[in-house]
Amino acid sequence: xxxDEAITLRDAQPADRAFLLALYASTRADEFAHLGWPAEMxxxxxxxxxxxxRGEYERRHPGAACQIIEQKRCPVGRLWVAQDTRSLTVxxxxxxxxxxxxxxxxxxxxxxxxxxxxxxxxxELQVVVDNPARRxxxxxxxxxxxxxxVRQAMVWSPVPATPSALPAHHxxxxxxxxx
Numbered sequence: 001x002x003x004d005e006a007i008t009l010r011d012a013q014p015a016d017r018a019f020l021l022a023l024y025a026s027t028r029a030d031e032f033a034h035l036g037w038p039a040e041m042x043x044x045x046x047x048x049x050x051x052x053x054r055g056e057y058e059r060r061h062p063g064a065a066c067q068i069i070e071q072k073r074c075p076v077g078r079l080w081v082a083q084d085t086r087s088l089t090v091x092x093x094x095x096x097x098x099x100x101x102x103x104x105x106x107x108x109x110x111x112x113x114x115x116x117x118x119x120x121x122x123x124e125l126q127v128v129v130d131n132p133a134r135r136x137x138x139x140x141x142x143x144x145x146x147x148x149x150v151r152q153a154m155v156w157s158p159v160p161a162t163p164s165a166l167p168a169h170h171x172x173x174x175x176x177x178x179x
Contacts, residue, residue: 006071006072007069007070007071007104007107007108008069008070008071008073009067009068009069009070009079009108009111010067010068010070011065011066011067011068012066012067012068012078016068016075019068019075020050020066020068020078021046021047021050023077023078023094023096024046024049024050024053024094025043025046025050026096026097027094028046028049032045032046053092057080057082057091057092061082061089061091063082063083064080064081064082064083064089064091065080065081065082066078066079066080067079067080067081069095069104069108071099071104076095076096076099076104077093077094077095077096077099077104077105077108078092078093078094079092079093079108079112080092080093081112083121086121086122087116087121087122087123087124087155088112088115088116088119088121088122088123088124089123089124089125090109090112090123090124090125091125093105093108093109093133105133105136106136106139106140109123109136109137109140110140113140113141113156113158116156116158117158120158121158122155122156122157122158123142123155123156123157124153124154124155124156125137125142125153125154126151126152126153126154127151127152127154128150128151128152129148129149129150129151129152134152134154137154137156140156141156142154142155142156143155143156
């Protein structure tokens with residue numbers, strides 16, 4: 001990737017609110033287009049939903065990191081991740097419509113996976129069942145867990161180091177340490 005096109009993450013700031021609201025609305029536009037609401041009503045509803053989502057994430061996952069995804073120093077999306085003792089949870093990953101399908105989401109999720117692997121944690125997320133992003137998650141090694149309703153829970157686990165995967169002398173050292 002060209003350095004000018006590097007994908008970076010930075011913590012969201014209050015000044016990012018307008019971008020985040022517009023991004024949120026863009027991810028829900030198709031869902032509400034068929035309702036035929038006047039623009040003002042649709043905007044007010046999107047703002048209310050955006051604030052409700054933000055509040056819910058902050059209430060349920062205090063300390064979660066909401067980050068702005070940037071390309072060429074321009075905001076192109078958001079990545080919101082919570083951490084607990086057993087997993088990183090991707091609460092949301094959203095990209096501006098024109099840049100979806102170009103590898104930015106893959107890049108960001110692989111960063112989360114590397115971080116989780118280094119800490120020995122799983123990565124969890126939920127996705128709307130008919131969302132095309134589900135194919136991406138599967139390509140990245142996520143698997144479905146639990147029953148699907150409107151949303152499907154998915155998990156990715158780092159590959160644990162097993163004695164059979166280690167060199168013979170390392171496996172013997174482990175055996176001696178456990179004896």
